[in-house]
Amino acid sequence: MAKRLAEAADARTRDRLPERESLVRMIKDWEAGRHQPKDPYRVLYSRVFTVDEAELFADRQAAPGRAPADVLKDLLSQTQPLVPPINHRGRRLGVNTVDDLSARVHGLRLADDVIAGKDLIRPAFRELDAAVRVYRCNTYTEDVGRSLLAAIGEFAQISGWVASDAGEHQQAADTYRLGISAAHEAADNTLESNLIGSLAYQVTNIGAPYEGVELARAAVERAGPHAPARARALSWDRLAWAHARAGQAQEAMRALGEAASALNAHGVEEEPGYLYWVDANELQIMEARVYTELRRPLRAVPLLTEVLARYDATHTRELALYLSWLAVALADANEPEEAARATERVLDLSAEVASDRTAQRACVVLARLEAYRDVPQVRDLLVDHPSSAPVSSHEKVQGAD
Template sequence: MHGESLAHMIRRLRTAKRWSQQRLAVEICRAVGVPVDSLTRGDIYRYEKGKRTPRDWLPALALALGVPLEEFEAALATQSVAPQTVDDFLPEGEPLAPLRTKQGGRLGMGDVEGLAGRIHGLRLAGDVLAGGDLIGPALRELRSAVKLYREGSHTEEIGNALLSQIGELAQIAGFIAADAGRRDEAQRIYQLGLSAAKQADAETLVGNLAGSLAYMWSNNGEAAKAVQLATAGLADGAPPKARALTLDRLAWAHTQAHEPQPAMRALAQAREALDQSDGEESPPYLYWVSHDELTVMESRVYTELHKPLRAVPILQKVLSRYDVTRTRELALYSSWLAIAYADANEPEESAATAARVISMSGDIASERITDRIQTVVERLQEFAEVPEVREVLEAVA
C-alpha cells in the first residue's frame, strides 16, 4: 500500500493472519531462533502505535509475516522523510475563502472581541475538563467562527483579526479533539488553524499551532514528522515564551523519535528562552507556560529515556505543588512517575502511584489518560508477583 506507515503495515499484516500481538511476538522470535520471551506483546503494541521503531527486528518481522524485507524498509524510509516548511503540512484547497456574496452584516471589532472572550472561556474550561466533555461545544464554536468570517462583510483589518481568533480557537479545539481520542479530526482542525494563522500573518500563532500538531503526532507514532513540523514552526522573532513552548514540544518529538541528544538540547534551549521571558509581552493564550510545565516535560523526557534517578525527584517535587483542580494533567504526569518508579525497581511505589492515577481518572473522558493507564499497567506486568502490584492489576482487570 503506497505511503503506508510501518506501524500500520505491521498491524494490517498481523490482523490479516488473525494473530494476537502475543502470537506475533512469539512467531518473530521463532523466525530467528531466539528465546520466545525476547520480544513481548507490549513491544508489538508499541510498534503498531508507532511509539517505537523495530529497526533491529525488521528482518525477523519480514520472515514471520512472510513479506519481503524491502517492503518494510520502504515503509521505514518514507516514515522518516518529511516536509521542511509549515506550508507542506497544510491540506489542499482553502476552507477559509470568504464567500463571493456576503450573507451577513458588517462586522466590527466588537465581533472580534466577543469571539475572543468565548475562546478564552473555552480555553479555561479545557484546563479542568476533559476532551470528551468539551468536544461538542468546541466544534460548534469553531463552525460558528468560520461561518462568521466567510459570510460576514468586513474590512481587511477585521478579517485578519477574525482569522487570528479562528487560529486560536482551532488550537484549543484541536487539543480538545485529540484529548477525546478523535485524532483525525484534531489534525484537520489544527490544519485549519494553521491556514487561518498564515493568512493573518500571525507568525507566533503559526508556531503554536505547528507545535500543538507536532505534539499530537509525537504521541501517535509519527515522531519523525513531528520533529520536522516543530522545527518548521520555530520562529526567531517569536516572543521568548512562545519559542520556549515550541522548543518544549520539539524536545518531546525528538524523545519519541529516540533522539536523546537533540531532545536534551531542545530542552536546554526552551529553558533558556523561558528565562528571557521576564518582562517580555506574550500572547494571552500562553498564560499556562511556566518553569514548572517545562520541568514536567524534562522529567517525562528522562522517564522515556529510562533515567529514573533523574526523573523521580523532579516529578515528586513538581507534583507536590501542582494545581489539584487540574485533575487530568495531574493524573497524566503522575503516570510518568509510576513508570519511573518501575524503572527504578521500586514496584511498590509504582503500584501506589498507579492506583492514584486510576482513582483520579475514573470520571475523566480523556483518551490520553486511557492510553497512559494501559502503558502503566503493561509496565507493571513485570512485577506481577509483588502483592501491591498484583492488587492494582487485579483491580484494573
C-alpha cells in the same frame, strides 16, 4: 432589525418580503412572544446573527447539534473554507466582534483545564464552526479580517487539542491544519508556530516521532527569534519531546536547554493569551517526561515529585497524566511498591475523567507493572484492574502523551 433581515435575504426572497412597516409589526410580535417566526424569517435571523437556526430559536425538537466530525467535514469540504464569499451582504463587523471571539476562545481554553475532551468536544467544534461562519458571512476591514482569521486559528488549536484528548486523532490533525491555514493567512507567525507545534505533538504521540521532529523544527523556525519568550519556549519543548520519542537523546537535551533559555527571557512583553499556561512547572514536567522516555528515572523521579507536590488538584486530567509518568519512572527505578501507589492514584483520578489520554496512560502504566507481578502491592493492583494485560503497541503509542 427589519433592515438587517432584508439585507440578509437573497434577491428572490427580498422581493417577497412585506413593506417595511408590516415587517416591523411582525418583528414586534415575535419579540413580544406572541408569535414565532416562520420561514423565511428564521433563516434570515440565523444569517443576521450567524447562529444555527435550531440554536437561535431553541428548537428542542431539532437534532441536538451536529457531531464534531460532521462540522469539520463540512468545513474541509469547501474549496476555500477561509475565503469570504464575494459580494456577501452580511453585517459590517468591527473590533467588538473580535474581542467577543477572543473572550470566547479563552473561555474554552480555561474550560479545557477542568473538563476532559469527550465532554468538551461538541462545544469546542460548535465554537470553531461559528467563528468560521462569522468570518465568511460578514464584511469588515482588512485589519479586522486578519484578527478574525487569528481567532479561527486559536479556536482550531484548542478544538484540535480537545479532539485529541477525546481520542479523535485524525480529526485533531485535520483541525490543526485548518488552523495553520488561518494563522498563515493572518500573517501571525507566533500562532502558526503554536499550531504547527500542536500538530507535531499530535503526530509524535500517535507513532510518527520522526515526522513529529520535522514539524516541531518547523514550529521553532516559524516562531523565530523575535516571538514572545513563552512561545519560543513552547516550540523548543515540543521539539524536545519529539526527539525523545525518536530516541534522539542528545538532541532532546539540547532542545530542553533552549526551552529553558527562552523561558528565562520572559518578562513583561506583550504576548497572546494562549500562552498563559507555559511556565517553569510545565517545562520541568516536560523535562521529566523526556528523562522518563529516555529511561533515566533517577533524573525524572525528583523532578516529577517536586512539581506534583504543588500541582493544582483541580486540573484532574493533567494530574493523573503526570502521575502516570511518575509511576513509569518509579518502575524503571526498580521501585515497584511506590510505582503501584502512584498508579493507584492515577486510576482513582481518571475513573470519572472523560479523557482518552488518561485511559490510555492507565493501560500503559499497568502494562509496565506486569514485570513486577510477584510484588504483593502490584499483584493486588493488577488483580483489581484486569485490564492490566499488556496493551498492544498501538495502544501504547496512543497513550504516549
